[in-house]
Amino acid sequence: MTTTTAPMEERGISCSLENYLVLPDRSMDERIAAARRALGDRLVILGHHYQRDEVIRFADLRGDSYKLAQEAARTKAEYIVFCGVHFMAESADILGHAGQQVILPDLNAGCSMADMAEIGQVESCWDQMVTAGLTDQKGHGITPLTYMNSTAAIKAFCGERGGLVCTSSNAPAAFKWALERNEKILFLPDQHLGRNTAFRMGIPLDQCVVWDPFMMMGGTTPERLREARVILWKGHCSVHQRFLPEHVDKVRAKYPGIKVIVHPECRWEVCQKADGIGSTEGLIKIIRESPAGTKFAVGTEIHLVNRMGKEFTKEDKMVITLDDSGCLCTTMFRISPQHLCWALENLVEGNVVNRIQVPDEVKRWSRVALDRMLEVK
Ligand code: 13P
Ligand code: SF4
Numbered sequence: 001m002t003t004t005t006a007p008m009e010e011r012g013i014s015c016s017l018e019n020y021l022v023l024p025d026r027s028m029d030e031r032i033a034a035a036r037r038a039l040g041d042r043l044v045i046l047g048h049h050y051q052r053d054e055v056i057r058f059a060d061l062r063g064d065s066y067k068l069a070q071e072a073a074r075t076k077a078e079y080i081v082f083c084g085v086h087f088m089a090e091s092a093d094i095l096g097h098a099g100q101q102v103i104l105p106d107l108n109a110g111c112s113m114a115d116m117a118e119i120g121q122v123e124s125c126w127d128q129m130v131t132a133g134l135t136d137q138k139g140h141g142i143t144p145l146t147y148m149n150s151t152a153a154i155k156a157f158c159g160e161r162g163g164l165v166c167t168s169s170n171a172p173a174a175f176k177w178a179l180e181r182n183e184k185i186l187f188l189p190d191q192h193l194g195r196n197t198a199f200r201m202g203i204p205l206d207q208c209v210v211w212d213p214f215m216m217m218g219g220t221t222p223e224r225l226r227e228a229r230v231i232l233w234k235g236h237c238s239v240h241q242r243f244l245p246e247h248v249d250k251v252r253a254k255y256p257g258i259k260v261i262v263h264p265e266c267r268w269e270v271c272q273k274a275d276g277i278g279s280t281e282g283l284i285k286i287i288r289e290s291p292a293g294t295k296f297a298v299g300t301e302i303h304l305v306n307r308m309g310k311e312f313t314k315e316d317k318m319v320i321t322l323d324d325s326g327c328l329c330t331t332m333f334r335i336s337p338q339h340l341c342w343a344l345e346n347l348v349e350g351n352v353v354n355r356i357q358v359p360d361e362v363k364r365w366s367r368v369a370l371d372r373m374l375e376v377k
Helices: 017-021 029-042 065-074 086-095 119-131 152-160 171-181 191-200 222-227 245-254 268-273 280-288 302-313 337-348 360-375
Strands: 043-048 061-063 079-083 101-103 142-147 164-166 184-188 208-211 230-233 259-262 295-299 318-321
Touching: 017 337, 029 043, 029 337, 043 065, 043 086, 043 337, 061 065, 065 086, 065 360, 079 086, 079 337, 086 101, 086 152, 086 360, 119 152, 119 184, 119 230, 142 152, 142 171, 152 164, 152 360, 164 171, 164 360, 171 184, 171 191, 184 191, 191 208, 191 230, 191 268, 208 222, 245 259, 245 268, 245 295, 259 268, 259 280, 280 295, 280 302, 295 302, 302 318
Parallel strands: 043 061, 043 079, 079 101, 142 164, 142 184, 184 230, 208 230, 259 295, 295 318
Antiparallel strands: none
């Protein structure tokens, strides 16, 4: 078995990423394992459930966004290597301790939904709400609430105005917290999670209004905004938006008795038809706790669905995707074993590559918003 104790040059290895990307996946396992051993408890690898098998198998902890944020706040490791997407690594940096460094193995692993709310657009939206007399600048009138899937700047925006962050697993609790402070919520950036949560909390659809950042006055009117309780930013997840109500009907016709369970980033019409809704961790729990013989069609990212399909056959449970065309999160997929190996072997050499560092002025208020999230039960 190879060890990584000798410097990379002596082992004929170059630190440059290009040299890793041409190597086959199977040649990475032993090297990743060796680099991990060399780093010992100075390193923790966090992995989101959508990561591919070749990567997630190296995670010390796998979970949904909420669980990973909790772990990032808890761990004492010097290096947090985040196998997930950019906003998750940013949140780990915000919640981490002084001296810790967060690494994202591929900086291109972003999230298209997070990119749908740009800070300048959100500030302009807020200014228009202030002008319409719906809130003051500090958030007396509207509580801004952002989904974890947003940039650190948006999280800071919410923290500074009396708001908070939520994930798909604690969105109802965050809504309750927000509505105890104000009558209205501005929910960023996922309209579907916002609508699904509002409806679940008993807020009718006609009290939700969509704000389109590319239209004058968000494509709505001050009167409509005054009537609404929840203002939904017009963002979505391109992966989950592909699941349609027809898919639910089709799978039920093909497999009578099958349970349909979906992520709350799916459209309201899909969630309404489903038998269960949950975060990635929540979906796994539903399947784990079901009796043997249960069949599931799951509306979420394909790597997680396929993994559950394999793991739960042992318990005589069938798990298939809700949409045959398979919904892949292409940005999560960017984290490859080659990127992971490159990041770890560089750490062994004392080189920190792809560090995610949130600027201090953004960190202050985004930390407030994330701490509020971790306190909300
Ligand atoms: P979870 O918090 O449910 O893991 O969701 C994160 C995500 O990005 C889903 O698209
Ligand atoms: Fe973003 Fe959707 Fe990918 Fe989740 S599945 S990381 S929301 S693009």
